[in-house]
Amino acid sequence: xxxxxxxxxxxxxxxxxxxxxxxxxxxxxxxxxxxxxxxxxxxxxxxxxxxxxxxxxxxxxxxxxxxxxxxxxxxxxxxxxxxxxxxxxxxxxxxxxxxxxxxxxxxxxxxxxxxxxxxxxxxxxxxxxxxxxxxxxxxxxxxxxxxxxxxxxxxxxxxxxxxxxxxxxxxxxxxxxxxxxxxxxxxxxxxxxxxxxxxxxxxxxxxxxxxxxxxxxxxxxxxxxxxxxxxxxxxxxxxxxxxxxxxxxxxxxxxxxxxxxxxxxxxxxxx
Numbered sequence: 486x487x488x489x490x491x492x493x494x495x496x497x498x499x500x501x502x503x504x505x506x507x508x509x510x511x512x513x514x515x516x517x518x519x520x521x522x523x524x525x526x527x528x529x530x531x532x533x534x535x536x537x538x539x540x541x542x543x544x545x546x547x548x549x550x551x552x553x554x555x556x557x558x559x560x561x562x563x564x565x566x567x568x569x570x571x572x573x574x575x576x577x578x579x580x581x582x583x584x585x586x587x588x589x590x591x592x593x594x595x596x597x598x599x600x601x602x603x604x605x606x607x608x609x610x611x612x613x614x615x616x617x618x619x620x621x622x623x624x625x626x627x628x629x630x631x632x633x634x635x636x637x638x639x640x641x642x643x644x645x646x647x648x649x650x651x652x653x654x655x656x657x658x659x660x661x662x663x664x665x666x667x668x669x670x671x672x673x674x675x676x677x678x679x680x681x682x683x684x685x686x687x688x689x690x691x692x693x694x695x696x697x698x699x700x701x702x703x704x705x706x707x708x709x710x711x712x713x714x715x716x717x718x719x720x721x722x723x724x725x726x727x728x729x730x731x732x733x734x735x736x737x738x739x740x741x742x743x744x745x746x747x748x749x750x751x752x753x754x755x756x
Contacts, residue, residue: 486654488515492589492618494582495521495554496606500595503623505561507631507751508593511621515655518568520589523554524581525605547575550605578607579615586616591652596625596745609745613726613754619652620726622745622752631751635719636660639710640667640696642679645725649755650683653723656753657687663694664717668709670701707743714750726754 493508495501505521512519525547527540551573562569574581586592594612612620621631633656640646650657657663665684667677680696687694703709714722726741744752 486658488517488590488655490518490520490589491515491591491593492520492522492582492586493593494578494607495523495558496525496578497550500597500606502595503625504593504595505558507621507623509561509565509567510630511591511593512567513565517590518570519562519565520570520585521555521558521562521572522581522585523551523558523573524576524578524607525550526577527575544575551575578605579611582607582612583615586612586618589618592616592618592620594620594622596622609754613741614756617756619649619753619755622754624749624751629720631720633659633721633751634661635717636663636721636723637710637714637717637719638663638665638683638694639706639722639724640665640680640683641676641725643725645727645756647683647725649723649725649753650687652755653753654690654692656721656723657692657694658690661693662717663687663692664697664713664719665694666697666699666710666713668699668701668706674698705743706740707747710740710744711748714748719750721751721753722748723753724755726756 488511491508491512493504495505508519527543527547555571555573558571572585592612594609597609609622636656638650665680667680669676677698684694684696699709699713701709703712710722741754
């Protein structure tokens with residue numbers, strides 16, 4: 486099993502530089518086609534009425550931004566030898582990525598950045614919950630290479646986590662060590678249900694996996710997972726993602742959002 490198509494949104498440079506670099510690395514590692522997408526929505530004037538000249542200026546700005554993103558993508562892949570595809574679409578990034586995820590095995594995304602709204606960047610919540618495609622989230626302030634030699638799987642016996650394990654198999658098969666960690670509160674061994682079975686399944690695939698019961702010690706499960714990742718020097722955490730729709734927007738669950746906000750390593754989410 487392998488990833489044969491990698492999708493990345495190429496937006497404003499500061500937040501998307503890490504995701505573009507990681508996507509290129511991933512495409513090289515798995516000999517995959519790299520699909521770059523630039524999407525930017527035309528935001529209407531806040532005045533409530535349309536001004537023809539202003540709208541034309543805004544359209545030209547969107548076109549210029551998309552062209553700049555396209556040049557950045559071409560510069561990044563020029564000497565890579567990769568098979569690539571480029572799309573530039575003047576529409577909301579969330580909608581565009583949800584549509585074109587159908588042609589991808591995995592999406593690479595940057596963490597949210599201050600000052601860049603939904604007209605410029607897709608939300609991680611939308612990518613994770615609305616695409617049916619695994620999403621690799623890059624560290625926010627560190628463009629480190631993803632080695633994925635030591636991986637933590639945050640285990641909970643749910644549909645989302647089972648899906649995440651399957652979606653992560655290309656990474657897990659290539660890893661030197663995979664720890665399947667179940668965070669358990671005192672007296673709640675039921676929270677580790679299925680741990681032995683999932684480890685056995687991974688071993689039958691040839692994954693070097695071991696199960697680990699981790700007592701709940703920190704304030705949140707996200708903090709406990711961060712501690713386990715630090716203990717094992719892991720640079721990738723695999724997790725099932727949870728969320729719901731609220732006021733027509735996707736909202737992530739507490740552990741998922743907490744990891745995005747604070748976790749300093751790569752994250753792979755599936756829903």
